[in-house]
Amino acid sequence: MTRMLIVGGTGRVGTAVAAQAVERGHEVVALSRHAPAEGSAIPGVRYVQLDLLTAVDFDEAMEGVDVLVDTTDGVSRASGRVFTQGSANLLHAAARWGIARAVLLSIVNVDRCNLRYYRTKTAQESAYRESVLETRIVRATQFHDLVTGVFRTGAKGGIVPAFGGVRLQPIAIDDVASILVDTAEGAGRAETTFTVGGPEVLSFREMAAQWKAATGSRGLVLRLRMPGAIGAFWRSGGALIPEHAVGLITYRQWLQARERA
DSSP, X not given: OOEEEEETTTSHHHHHHHHHHXXXXXXXXXXXXXXXXXXXOOTTEEEEEOOTTTOOOOHHHHTTXXXXXXXXXXXXXXXXXXXXXXXXXXXXXXXXXXXXEEEEXXXXXXXXXXXXXXXXXXXXHHHHHTSSSEEEEXXXXXXXXXXXXXXXXXXXXXXXXXXXXXXXXXXXXXXXXXXXXXXXXXXXXXXXXXXXXXXXXXEHXXXXXXXXXXXXXXXXXXXXXXXXXXXXXXXXXTTOOGGGBOOOOOHHHHHHHHHHO
16 A cells, blocks of 8 residues: 655545545545635545645655655646745655655646746656656646636637637546556656547537537537637647547546536
8 A cells, every 4th residue: 555645635636636546545645725625525535734835844744655646736827836836845845755756747748838837837847857756747638627618618608619720639637547546556667758648639619519519508609719829839739649548538428427417
């Protein structure tokens, strides 16, 4: 049995990783700035509240930990500091405690996009590679949740955005969580970056049609141009990795399961 420290352990991915790790019989400590939302705490998980930017004492979180799994996320400017300064604080503490291995969740082709969020995630990858911990990085394609959030937000104004020239390879968080736990258990070579994608490549229009069918939305599917660095990156195919389509749950299957829940 391994003791895993899940950083960002109350977020969407962190919660899924913690649940799967407990199910496999591991001890789990979930580290986050926030306590789990009411009713979302996972039995068997020990929760520790701590801010990576200001923490000076990691003892409660790191005692007896064998492997660290970093699922930190966020798009605010403060998140950028978490990926850089916060990661440095975390890794220094992990080294002092003798934690041998680390797994970091990142984004497919993160170093090919000039978006600020991607730049700070790239810096986070570098911090892990330069640390003394045996590090494995898992780069994943966009989550089903991200695409759905775009549609849901637009539909509030009567429009379901279908960004022209953009194809994505969305992956389910549960699939990514399974891969992260496998990696934390030692799957794959050390000091390696793994790239994982969803089971199919879809245009935004195809995903919009599937979302409308699943939700019954009456929003008008409208072709739009995705602006900025992320739009250029997605149109270039930077978010695609079809040769590593390891995810099992399609977008349609995920939508159907979500609507039934």
